[in-house]
Amino acid sequence: MANPIVSRSLDEIRFWSRIMKEHALFLSLGFTYEQTQLIAEARQFITLFERIEEKLTRFTVNSDLREVQAFNSEVYQAAAAIWSYKRKVLGLTLRCEIRTNNFPLLVDHISREAAYFANRLKELNEGKLAPTPDKVIDENVFFLRIMADHAKFIGHLLDPSERKLVEQAGEFSHDFDQLLFQAVDLESMRPQSETKPILSQFLDQNRVSVVSLRDFKKTARELIEACRIKSNIHPLLADHTFREAERFLEIIDLFEANLKRNNK
Structure with a gap:
């Protein structure tokens, strides 16, 4: 019988990794042409979450719990990293150090979702279902x-x-x-x-x-x-x-x- 922690973990990663990848795309589209470093960072996150999605296909609901917990920890690091990037973009925007087509509330919004994702993975690895x-x-x-x-x-x-x-x-x-x-x-x-x-x-x-x-x-x-x-x-x-x-x-x-x- 499938472990509910395994099933829920894979479901959360399947849904939220795609969301994180799309957030990076939307941010990159909202930057202006001269903000090349921020665009490059966004594209790196697109690649990172595409790799996570590819690795996810190797797991099933019958996968070993410890292996899934290790994967959760790996994805947690990615979620924490994109959260940090989003908060950096928000700070630059609020201090008027950059001007973009991304609303500050939108950047805050997507950073809240990254924090939620990271927290869900942490809870699941603690056995909280x-x-x-x-x-x-x-x-x-x-x-x-x-x-x-x-x-x-x-x-x-x-x-x-x-x-x-x-x-x-x-x-x-x-x-x-x-x-x-x-x-x-x-x-x-x-x-x-x-x-x-x-x-x-x-x-x-x-x-x-x-x-x-x-x-x-x-x-x-x-x-x-x-x-x-x-x-x-x-x-x-x-x-x-x-x-x-x-x-x-x-x-x-x-x-x-x-x-x-x-x-x-």
Whole structure:
């Protein structure tokens, strides 16, 4: 029988390594032509995560736990390195030492995702698989902020003449900001086991909103790929944000299943 730590580790690496590789690509596309060193560093990270993806194909859910843990440690170093690079770019941007086409919030956003990835690998190597009630809220705070950021980026990267889509993106931004504030309130209350119904309701509410945003992203992706809307959104970026919404839905399902098991 497959070890759940092995299965989860490979799943996390499969999803997030692709995300990290694409982050490096998006950063490289946003730099100006004279920022050759930063572009070269970004391309090195693209190569690094492509190698990780290639090495991942050698593992299966039946692979030896110790070998997978060693791989987790290796990928952790890569995630930590790209986090450091992203924070360096953010610092240069905030100090006005460089001017790029990458929003500072976007650079901060993708660095948060690198930190999340690294932390997940660390937790898995410590044998932490099932989330506690506190972790359910923390994870939702993280992903709700990611979704709110996505809506803001979409609104800013659409051509201003796309008024209806810009308005829709603004509405999603507002909705997810409100969900985030609600999650932060719940986080400060630190619900214990007797408040699991509140957590379940919280997850259900988040699912409804994430499904709506996911569907909006899917439509936007299809329109961008068909060149039917005006924007500065790269087709791969549209698909990238769609996949992250899908990931959040998978995690909500995972948490709900765990809550139901613990209630038995």
